Amino acid sequence: MAEGEFLSTILRLTLALVAGGLVGLERSYHGRPAGFREHTLVCISSCMLMLLADYHVIHVAATTHRDGFLDPTRMAQGIMTGIGFLGAGAIVKEGFAIRGLTTAASIWMISAIGIMIGMGYYLAAGAATFATFNINYVFRLIEGRMRLEFYAHFHVRLARSEALSETDLRAVLTDCGCEPSGMSYGLVGEGRWFEYQALIKTHDKDNLHRLAERLSAKPCVCEFGIAPRGD
Structure with missing residues (x-):
């Protein structure tokens, strides 16, 4: 070379x-x-x-x-x-x-x-x-x-005897600045829990934290999950 x-x-x-x-x-x-x-x-x-x-x-x-x-x-x-x-x-x-x-x-x-x-x-x-x-x-x-839209998969399990109605749950989501779409629901755990699932949209990621705190404070909530979509 x-x-x-x-x-x-x-x-x-x-x-x-x-x-x-x-x-x-x-x-x-x-x-x-x-x-x-x-x-x-x-x-x-x-x-x-x-x-x-x-x-x-x-x-x-x-x-x-x-x-x-x-x-x-x-x-x-x-x-x-x-x-x-x-x-x-x-x-x-x-x-x-x-x-x-x-x-x-x-x-x-x-x-x-x-x-x-x-x-x-x-x-x-x-x-x-x-x-x-x-x-x-x-x-x-x-x-x-930028004012971006953030999406997350959401589910919550409630005690069957004191489950929130869909209207009440939507009100909680709206109060936290989250907009649900494609809401589905059903009984799980051999009928012990009532579960809601939805895709939620928000313009502020902090709203997801507010929603988590709000759900954690409710005695009727047995389990919930919020999984943000990655980029």
Whole structure:
């Protein structure tokens, strides 16, 4: 490997480290399962594989006259396919909530950035890194200032002898700033409890805490659950 190629390799790997680290730090800061180290490793490994394909074409294919022996586009396709399995590992289902989708998308994106750096598309890779960081960090701040709708799966079990009527339960939900939809109900526990289930909507996550406190104070409530939907 010539000195120029060596310096180019070091430059590309360094840029991959910086890009992966920048996006990974934001994920680590927000306590996500795949953070600084994982994003950095994904970006560097993607860059290394594309460097392998690139230099193979330059050196091996040129000297053996075997065109396309290691196609860089196929290498990129293989990388993105493999990264899909890593992204799937970041997605976690907690009750009715699904978390980790943004982290999975970030892993897939940082792999693409590593591929671009490995192929020498520095400007595009820099723009993609800047965009990814802003989407994950700045857009989160924007969402925090927007009037958003939050959804949660809700169920409550009441003593059968003193169960609240649907009208009374809806009044409790409304007082706490929650709007129920798709209300269903029935007897459970061999007829010992009366259960309501619904999808509730609110514009303030704190309303879910108010609802929990309100239900906890009612003697007739035997059990309840509020499972916010994840992003």
